[in-house]
Each structure stands twice: as C-alpha cells, then as structure tokens.
Amino acid sequence: MQVGTESKAGSELHAWRQFLSRSTLWLGVLLLGSAAVCWVAANWQDMTKMQRxxxxxxxxxxxxxxxxxxxxxxRARPGVRRSIPGALLALAGILLGALLALLGQTYQTGADTWELFAWWAVLLxxxxxxxxxxxxxxxxALVLNLAAALWLGERVFTWLMIFGGPGLPSLLMAALNLVLLFGWEMAARRWRASTVFGPRILAAIA
Structure with a gap:
C-alpha cells in the first residue's frame, strides 16, 4: 500500500511538473511575441523603414x-523538450504576422484587413x-478563423450578424471550425498523436 501510494504521488508530481513546464513555455512564447510587436510600436517614430x-x-x-x-x-528527447521546436516555430509564426502588418502599415498597400490574415494563413x-x-x-487555425470572420464582416455580412446570435454567418463559421476539428481528429488518429487543447479550442469556437 505504501509503495502504491508513493508511486501515485510521484506520478502526480511528474504530471504537475510537465503541466507547469509546458504552461511556462507557451506563456514565454506569447510574451516574447507581444514584446516584439510592442517594441516596434513603441519605437515607431524613432526608427527608419530599414530598421523596422x-x-x-x-x-x-x-x-x-x-x-x-x-x-x-x-525532437527525439522525452518530455517538454520535444515541444521547444514547435514553440519556437509558433513564435516565428507570430513574428511573420507582425512582419505582414508592418509591411501594410509602412507602404499603405490599401489591402483590406482580412487579406492580411488570409496571406498570413497562406504563408503559415x-x-x-x-x-x-x-x-x-x-x-x-486561429489565423484562418480571423481571416474568415473579417472577410464575412467586410465583404459579405456585418459584424453584428456574425456575433449577434444564430444566423447564416454564425453557421458558416461553425461549419469551418467543424471541418478543422474533423481534420484535426483524423490526422491525430492517422499519426496516433495525443491531442488535448487543439480539439477543445476548435470545438469551443465552433
């Protein structure tokens, strides 16, 4: 009984360590991405186009x-270390969006907002x-959702129709996320990957 209790306590401690490590890793990614965007915005007037x-x-x-x-x-290492490449690439993906926004802001391309997110999704x-x-x-998936919502709001429907209750725009957004959720689950089953947060977030959005 004592050995079983110690084993259970050890597994719970290991699970908590894994959770805290992953949470800290992704929090760091979000903070670094936000810091890069805020750094450019704060020094906008003092920087040349080339410097930006x-x-x-x-x-x-x-x-x-x-x-x-x-x-x-x-990639072959166990534990949280396997998540580091994905975290760095996610940070690079956030910076890619910041670069596209900087391009549109600097040269005033005249493109609609949804086009920025659409190109972001295509390049990502x-x-x-x-x-x-x-x-x-x-x-x-989140960038694609933003592009679709902005496209519906700017070119097809109004924002009030999108977020104001049931209707065709809401059904279109729900259908998009259900397709993404179906594809996510099929890919996870195909490659036997363990997924937790992705399907839950897509299901919540849908």
Missing amino acids: FAGVQGLLAVCALAAAWSGLRL LPWALAAGSQAVWLLW
Whole structure:
C-alpha cells in the first residue's frame, strides 16, 4: 500500500511538473511575441523603414533557425523538450504576422484587413505542414478563423450578424471550425498523436 501510494504521488508530481513546464513555455512564447510587436510600436517614430524591417526580419530568422536546429536536436528527447521546436516555430509564426502588418502599415498597400490574415494563413501553412507541430497548426487555425470572420464582416455580412446570435454567418463559421476539428481528429488518429487543447479550442469556437 505504501509503495502504491508513493508511486501515485510521484506520478502526480511528474504530471504537475510537465503541466507547469509546458504552461511556462507557451506563456514565454506569447510574451516574447507581444514584446516584439510592442517594441516596434513603441519605437515607431524613432526608427527608419530599414530598421523596422531589419529588426522584425532578424527576429523572424533567428526564431526559424533556432526552431530548425532544436528540431534536429530535441525532437527525439522525452518530455517538454520535444515541444521547444514547435514553440519556437509558433513564435516565428507570430513574428511573420507582425512582419505582414508592418509591411501594410509602412507602404499603405490599401489591402483590406482580412487579406492580411488570409496571406498570413497562406504563408503559415507550409510551416505547419513541415513542422507537424500542434502549436503551429492551432495558430494557423486561429489565423484562418480571423481571416474568415473579417472577410464575412467586410465583404459579405456585418459584424453584428456574425456575433449577434444564430444566423447564416454564425453557421458558416461553425461549419469551418467543424471541418478543422474533423481534420484535426483524423490526422491525430492517422499519426496516433495525443491531442488535448487543439480539439477543445476548435470545438469551443465552433
């Protein structure tokens, strides 16, 4: 009985350590991504166009190279270390969106907001396919949702119809997320991957 109790306590402690490690990792990704965006915004007036683009592109390149290097070195490691390449690539994906926003803000391309998110989703898709990371796929799904919602709001329906209750726009968004959820579950079953947060988030959005 004592051995069983110690084993159970040890497994619970290990589970909590894994949870805290992953939570800290993803919190760090969100904070670093937010810090990069805020850094550019805070120094907007004092930076030239070249400095703005060089700064964001440099951070993007560093994150992408670090993700590739860690993917080769840590993918076979157990525990939280396996999540580091996906976290770095997700951070690079956030910086990719910041770079597209910087491009549109600097040169005033005249593109609609939904086009920015649509291009973000298109450019992020090869990264998600190459990395096979649940974090990058979830980021792609969220960006795709934003692009679809903005497109419906700007070109087809009003924002009030999208978020104001049941109706055709809400059904379209729900259908999109149900398709994404179905694809996620099929891929998880095909490659026998353990997924928790992705399907729950997509189901909540749907």
